[in-house]
Every structure is written in structure tokens, then in C-alpha cells.
Amino acid sequence: MASTVAETHSEVVLKKKKVRRSEFYQGWKRFKKHRLAVIGLVWVVIFCLAGIIGPWVAPHDYRTGDFLAINQAPSWKYIFGTDNVGHDMFSQILYSIRSALIIAIGATLVSFIIGVILGLWAGLRGGIADMIIMRAVDFMMTLPGFLFALILVIMLGRGYLSLILAIGIPGWAGYARLIRSLVLSMRDSEMVEAARALGASQAHIARRYMLPNVIGSMGVALAFGIPGDLIQIAGLSIFGMGLQPPIPSFGNMIAQAGENILGFPWLLYFPAGIFAITLLSFLFVADGLQEAFSPKGGN
Amino acid sequence: MAILKFISKRIVQIIITLILVISVSYIMMYFSPGGFMNTSTMATALAPLQGQNPVLYQEVMEQFQSRYGLNLPLYQQILKYVWHELTFDFGNSMQNPSLSIMSQLQRTLPVSVILAFGSIILSVVVGVPLGIIAALKRNTWVDYLVSTVSLAGQAIPAFVLAVILVLLFGVVFQGILPITGWGRWDEAILPIICLSAANVGVVARYMRGSLIETLRSDFIRTAKAKGVKYWPMVMKHGVKNSLTAMITVIGPQFAFTVMGTIWVEQIFAIPGLGQVMQTAFTSFDFPLAITSVFLLGSMIMVMNLMVDIIYAIIDPRVKL
Numbered sequence: 001m002a003s004t005v006a007e008t009h010s011e012v013v014l015k016k017k018k019v020r021r022s023e024f025y026q027g028w029k030r031f032k033k034h035r036l037a038v039i040g041l042v043w044v045v046i047f048c049l050a051g052i053i054g055p056w057v058a059p060h061d062y063r064t065g066d067f068l069a070i071n072q073a074p075s076w077k078y079i080f081g082t083d084n085v086g087h088d089m090f091s092q093i094l095y096s097i098r099s100a101l102i103i104a105i106g107a108t109l110v111s112f113i114i115g116v117i118l119g120l121w122a123g124l125r126g127g128i129a130d131m132i133i134m135r136a137v138d139f140m141m142t143l144p145g146f147l148f149a150l151i152l153v154i155m156l157g158r159g160y161l162s163l164i165l166a167i168g169i170p171g172w173a174g175y176a177r178l179i180r181s182l183v184l185s186m187r188d189s190e191m192v193e194a195a196r197a198l199g200a201s202q203a204h205i206a207r208r209y210m211l212p213n214v215i216g217s218m219g220v221a222l223a224f225g226i227p228g229d230l231i232q233i234a235g236l237s238i239f240g241m242g243l244q245p246p247i248p249s250f251g252n253m254i255a256q257a258g259e260n261i262l263g264f265p266w267l268l269y270f271p272a273g274i275f276a277i278t279l280l281s282f283l284f285v286a287d288g289l290q291e292a293f294s295p296k297g298g299n
Numbered sequence: 300m301a302i303l304k305f306i307s308k309r310i311v312q313i314i315i316t317l318i319l320v321i322s323v324s325y326i327m328m329y330f331s332p333g334g335f336m337n338t339s340t341m342a343t344a345l346a347p348l349q350g351q352n353p354v355l356y357q358e359v360m361e362q363f364q365s366r367y368g369l370n371l372p373l374y375q376q377i378l379k380y381v382w383h384e385l386t387f388d389f390g391n392s393m394q395n396p397s398l399s400i401m402s403q404l405q406r407t408l409p410v411s412v413i414l415a416f417g418s419i420i421l422s423v424v425v426g427v428p429l430g431i432i433a434a435l436k437r438n439t440w441v442d443y444l445v446s447t448v449s450l451a452g453q454a455i456p457a458f459v460l461a462v463i464l465v466l467l468f469g470v471v472f473q474g475i476l477p478i479t480g481w482g483r484w485d486e487a488i489l490p491i492i493c494l495s496a497a498n499v500g501v502v503a504r505y506m507r508g509s510l511i512e513t514l515r516s517d518f519i520r521t522a523k524a525k526g527v528k529y530w531p532m533v534m535k536h537g538v539k540n541s542l543t544a545m546i547t548v549i550g551p552q553f554a555f556t557v558m559g560t561i562w563v564e565q566i567f568a569i570p571g572l573g574q575v576m577q578t579a580f581t582s583f584d585f586p587l588a589i590t591s592v593f594l595l596g597s598m599i600m601v602m603n604l605m606v607d608i609i610y611a612i613i614d615p616r617v618k619l
Contacts, residue, residue, distance in 0.1 A: 144599070251458075272459050
């Protein structure tokens with residue numbers, strides 16, 4: 001008797017595992033169908049790897065310029081050329097990838113965490129807290145986050161942490177609104193009601209019913225958040241409010257290249273090209289994720 | 300009269316938002332390192348005057364202090380400043396004390412407005428037909444091409460596109476279009492194209508989605524059953540009804556276009572609001588910085604209000 005119970009139990013466990021795995025497996029299968037999304041993912045992975053191992057593979061120091069090789073066209077020694085003080089562009093780009101990734105991921109996480117906390121609070125509490133938070137969301141949404149970022153940079157300065165906060169803090173409104181709407185739609189759904197009727201605890205409902213349904217939309221929102229933040233970082237640099245110039249960043253390089261673009265166009269090709277391809281890749285990946293994992297999907 | 304009530308309600312909302320924006324910026328700059336209005340920027344700008352005419356220098360500094368109420372508590376300073384801003388009494392910039400902010404803005408704001416509106420118009424003119432083509436040729440290569448190009452337009456920020464265009468028209472197609480400056484009509488073409496790229500993508504994607512949905516609806520089937528020809532059906536019944544949904548997209552998109560103008564102006568060397576903002580922010584010229592934020596914000600919100608009004612007029616189903 002005991003053995004049959006154990007058997008059926010293990011069977012159930014096996015079945016459960018299979019179902020759980022297939023959820024993600026099917027999502028991955030749907031994702032794989034979008035060729036652009038897969039290409040984008042490959043590029044994103046390469047980009048992230050370059051950011052992680054950049055300092056070890058960079059052939060030159062980004063701070064010391066070779067004054068005998070100023071404004072050189074790409075060659076074997078300097079494969080992406082050198083800028084107006086002889087900095088190796090390839091090394092600069094490797095370091096820029098690192099700084100861009102650190103700030104973009106950090107800022108997206110900051111926005112996301114603030115957004116989740118406020119969104120959950122608004123959705124679960126309701127009442128006056130909900131009203132105040134949603135008013136604040138409306139306020140943040142009417143104006144572009146970049147304006148707030150500019151003002152925050154003045155207040156906080158131009159280091160890594162201050163840029164993460166300056167770009168991250170104004171970005172919470174979208175996440176808060178998304179999470180609030182997800183919580184609201186989930187709270188009154190038949191599925192949750194049924195679980196509650198069966199006596200499931202609040203934590204169990206949150207874990208087993210709400211989280212799996214929410215995680216797709218959240219992942220998609222995060223995936224769309226990173227390229228947006230990358231644009232803001234570069235935009236701040238273009239404005240002269242980004243990372244302090246000795247630290248390389250895409251915005252600084254693009255702005256510098258723009259100054260003497262007719263004489264030394266290769267200073268533009270590589271930073272602008274890599275930056276544009278990266279943004280596109282992130283967007284393709286986000287688009288693919290949306291169609292694969294978000295319940296509503298794209299059009 | 301419902302519309303008047305709606306407009307006045309929205310204007311009150313806009314004013315409250317602007318008051319909040321000004322106060323928030325003021326508080327943030329007040330607590331910024333170095334402090335708001337610590338008068339040192341003014342002092343450096345006026346240093347030559349101090350040597351020549353100490354009495355006048357003292358007078359100017361005192362006037363400055365009393366204007367911003369620097370010896371009052373913070374909340375009174377804020378109230379004072381908000382009142383100044385809302386009554387368009389912007390005062391003088393700190394960097395350039397002899398120059399009033401109003402005169403700087405009078406010169407530069409129209410430039411940014413032209414760029415932003417030009418880009419909105421261009422993106423509708425280009426984006427709507429692209430969206431229609433993509434919707435009618437759904438799931439063919441034309442559709443995929445339009446979708447990919449519009450996604451690319453959305454992904455590549457205006458400033459990257461700007462440098463690429465400068466390169467293209469400075470080297471490859473040299474002499475066809477001017478790549479810097481402002482004054483002649485053709486100098487506006489490249490900046491407007493840059494600003495429109497993202498909007499074209501958004502407009503095309505929304506137009507496509509909305510038209511596909513409209514073409515599936517019952518009244519299209521009825522029109523088909525009545526024997527309406529293909530093109531009149533698409534244009535009169537389909538496109539006309541999808542356009543209303545489009546208008547709601549343009550409002551929020553305008554905000555990004557306005558932000559784009561301040562980047563694009565940097566690269567094309569256009570003397571617009573973006574350049575004023577850049578000098579204001581990089582040189583810690585606080586009155587000028589807050590005023591430009593205030594103006595950008597009001598531009599965006601007024602545009603949104605206009606979109607809502609147009610929407611209500613065009614679409615009879617919308618009740619205000």
C-alpha cells in the first residue's frame with residue numbers, strides 16, 4: 001500500500017516538473033521562431049561578455065594616449081583607429097560597454113524595485129495610498145524622464161552611482177503602473193478566487209498563481225527598460241552631463257566624433273555602429289520575449 | 300459646453316503639474332552641492348564690475364538676493380519662485396547677468412517648436428501610408444520590411460542618427476543638403492528627418508495594428524457585402540476609423556520628440572532651446588535651467604491637451 005502511494009506521489013511530482021519545464025520550453029520555442037530576436041540575443045550575449053572581460057582583453061590602456069599616433073585610421077595596431085589624443089578606440093569601446101552596462105542594468109533595477117514596491121502597495125492596499133501613488137505616476141508620465149535625470153545629475157554629480165540613481169529614480173512610474181494593473185487583474189480572477197475558496201494561503205496564491213503569470217510581463221518590461229536606459233546614458237553624455245570624460249562612454253565618443261566628423265569619420269563608425277546595433281538587439285530580444293512569454297503578446 | 304469644462308479642468312491640472320515641476324526642481328537644486336543661488340556664479344560673472352564700481356556691484360548682488368528671497372525660509376523661496384515663473388517673469392540668467400532669460404528664450408524657443416512640429420507632421424505623412432501598406436500586405440515581406448525598419452527607427456536614438464546623417468551628407472552626398480547651421484529652410488530638413496525616424500516607426504506600427512483590427516470589424520464586412528469596392532472600403536471605412544486611434548499615440552510621442560530636439564540641436568549646431576539648456580545645466584545656471592525645464596514641460600503638456608481636444612472633436616464616441 002505504502003509503495004503505491006509513494007509511486008503515485010512521485011508520478012505527480014514528475015508530471016508537475018514536466019509541466020513546469022514545458023512552460024519555459026514552449027516559450028523558448030516560440031522565441032526561437034523569431035530569427036531577429038535570436039540574432040539579437042547572440043549580439044547581446046557577446047556585448048555582455050565584452051563588458052565583463054573587457055579590461056583583460058583590451059590591448060591598450062584607455063587612459064594613456066599614444067601621442068605619436070593621433071587620429072589614426074584603423075590599422076593592425078589600433079584596429080578601430082585612435083582619437084584626437086591617441087587613445088585606442090577599441091579599448092575605449094570595451095570600457096564603454098562596461099560602463100554602459102553597469103549603469104543601464106543598475107538604473108533599470110532601481111526603477112524596477114521602486115516600481116514594484118509602489119505598484120504592489122497601490123494594488124494591494126487600494127484606497128488613499130493607491131490614489132496618491134497613481135497621481136504620482138501620472139505626474140511622472142506626463143514629462144520625459146530625461147528632464148528629471150538632468151536635474152538629478154546636477155544634484156548628485158556625475159559618478160557611476162549618481163548616474164544609476166539619476167536615470168533609475170525617474171523611471172519607476174511605468175513599472176508601478178504595470179504591476180498595479182497586473183495585481184488588480186489577478187486579484188479578482190476566477191483562478192485566484194478558486195484557490196482562495198480551496199483554502200490556499202495568501203503566500204501560496206502569490207507564489208503559485210500570481211508570480212508565474214506576472215513574471216513574463218515583468219521580464220518583458222525589464223527587457224524594454226535596458227535599451228531605454230542606454231539611450232538616456234548616452235543622451236546625458238551628449239548633453240555634457242554624463243560620465244566624467246576620462247571614463248569612456250558611448251555618448252562621449254559619439255559627441256566627440258561629431259565634432260570633427262568630416263576629417264576622421266572612423267571615430268564615428270565604430271562607437272555609433274556598435275551602439276546602434278546593441279540598441280536594436282536589445283529591442284529585438286525584448287520584442288521576441290514579448291511575443292513568446294507575455295500572455296497578451298504583440299499585435 | 301462639456302468641452303469648455305474639460306479644457307478648464309485640464310488647464311488647472313497642467314498648472315498644478317507645472318507648480319510641482321518647478322518646486323521639485325527648485326528643491327533638488329537647492330540641495331545640490333555648492334547650493335542653489337550661492338551667488339558665486341554671479342560673483343564670478345560680475346567680477347570685472349566689482350573692480351570698476353563696487354557700489355553698483357553691491358547693489359546688483361543685493362537686488363539678486365531680494366529677487367529670489369535668498370534670506371527667506373525655503374518654502375517661501377519656492378512660492379516666490381513659482382509665482383515668478385508662472386507669471387513669465389523669468390529674471391536674468393546667472394551666467395550672463397546682463398541678458399534676460401526672456402530674450403534668450405524668445406530667440407531659441409521658436410526654433411525648437413518648428414523642429415518638433417515639423418517632425419510630427421513628417422512622421423504622420425510618412426508613417427500612416429507605411430502602416431497602411433504593412434496592414435494590407437500583412438505577413439508578406441513588405442510587412443516585415445516595414446516592421447523591421449520602423450523598429451530600427453525606434454531603436455536608434457536621434458543623436459546617433461544625426462551623426463550618421465551628418466557623415467552621409469558631409470562626405471558621400473556632399474553639397475546636397477547643408478549639415479549645420481540654422482536660418483535657411485533647407486537647413487531644417489536633416490534635423491527634422493532625424494527627429495522623425497522614431498515617430499515614423501511608432502506611427503506605422505500603431506497604424507498597422509489599428510487598421511488590421513478595423514478591417515476585421517463588422518461594418519467592414521457589411522460594406523463588403525454591400526459591394527463597396529476595395530480601395531474605397533479601405534480608405535473611407537478602414538483608414539478613417541483607424542486614424543482616430545493614431546491621434547492618441549501622437550501626444551505622448553511628442554514628449555520624446557521634444558527631448559530629441561535638444562539632442563539633435565547639439566549635433567547640427569542649431570541655436571534652439573537645447574543649446575540654452577545645455578549651457579544652463581553644464582554651467583549650473585539655475586534660473587535658466589529651471590525655466591527651460593518649465594518651458595519644455597509646458598510645451599509637452601499643451602501639446603497633449605491639444606491632442607485630446609482634437610481627438611474629442613474627431614471621434615464622436617469620445618465623451619469628455
